[in-house]
Ligand code: SF4
């Protein structure tokens with residue numbers, strides 16, 4: 001059998017990020033916090049991460065996510081772009097977000 | 100006791116000790132429970148309800164071989180109804196046609212399949228099961244076809260440590276998301292077979308290089324988790340993330356334990372679910388409180404700045420090698436028994452032992468000292 005060459009997926013502004021199937025954001029009543037459940041690991045995203053993750057719904061493009069966050073945070077797009085891009089690339093590399 | 104007890108996040112449910120494989124590295128206890136000692140469906144369901152109420156978010160369904168329980172779908176469905184993330188840890192053989200799909204229907208989230216070798220001959224030899232490799236590959240295919248994320252677990256020892264590049268190839272070929280290169284933890288059957296399993300220093304050093312190179316090369320393509328070998332370490336691992344800190348395990352008969360090998364520590368009494376509620380056991384069991392937090396520590400841990408990083412390491416390893424469960428884990432360079440632990444590597448090398456005591460119900464040598472496991476091998 002030939003091994004198909006799997007490639008690292010790189011972020012582009014046309015990507016429409018979504019949580020991977022079987023990764024889910026869930027409110028935990030016991031700890032009163034949002035938990036991100038994934039294979040073998042539980043994450044506790046902070047408020048900023050949560051705002052980004054909530055926009056990862058498969059319909060918003062990266063450009064739209066940036067516009068939305070820039071409104072929510074009342075910050076110019078140029079100021080937040082690098083951080084948001086790094087976040088999304090990192091979460092894609094960890095198999096939590098599909099780009 | 101002064102430590103605040105936080106709710107547990109994870110639970111390892113060993114649904115059964117029965118298993119078609121007979122891996123010599125198995126971390127199950129030598130005294131394996133027969134089917135008639137297993138908790139019934141109702142017991143597990145009520146345990147899972149209480150676990151969810153208590154704050155458990157993720158349950159690893161393991162064994163033995165968990166798919167030998169005909170009620171697995173029912174158990175998975177309950178967990179999924181309660182929003183608990185389910186991870187099936189399977190050997191991947193003997194699973195009937197359609198079962199993976201049924202489990203997915205019931206709400207299963209993720210599957211981890213163990214491969215005893217990257218080559219068919221190794222897998223068959225270690226697990227003592229004909230065609231095991233081929234069957235595992237088939238199961239992996241079904242998991243991916245059903246759209247579930249897949250982890251390949253590779254338990255590493257002398258007999259497969261040189262197959263790591265092939266394990267990486269295999270994981271890519273099976274379209275796994277993660278590969279766990281997990282050096283065997285010498286507990287249970289693995290401790291009994293230590294001399295026949297322990298790799299030598301040169302192989303371990305080679306392994307570290309191969310894994311690090313692959314982790315860089317495959318960044319964003321395949322996640323490689325590396326469980327390093329304790330006997331070659333400088334610092335211990337935080338066993339189970341710290342004794343009774345955020346996870347626990349349950350044996351097939353419902354006995355609730357802080358870790359796999361906790362039963363090897365003399366003087367600790369472990370309670371069974373049903374006789375007590377899970378909340379009671381988690382909060383008030385003297386065995387859970389015995390090594391919780393840092394109050395129990397003596398020197399060198401007591402004044403060490405890593406004490407909340409590794410929690411003093413593994414209690415069962417301290418028991419097995421230092422002869423005292425409250426001692427610093429001998430994997431730690433600051434332990435007075437560190438040299439003794441390293442000596443066990445040489446002992447294994449010069450022992451010339453290579454044959455296995457295969458894991459079978461009723462063939463465990465009782466009263467043999469055993470120690471702890473940090474991760475789950477199935
Ligand atoms: S002395 Fe104890 S706390 Fe410090 S590194 Fe060693 S095991 Fe960990």
Ligand code: SF4
Nearest residue numbers: 118122125163190477
């Ligand atoms: S390691 Fe897993 S597959 Fe092997 S005998 Fe033990 S339970 Fe079975």
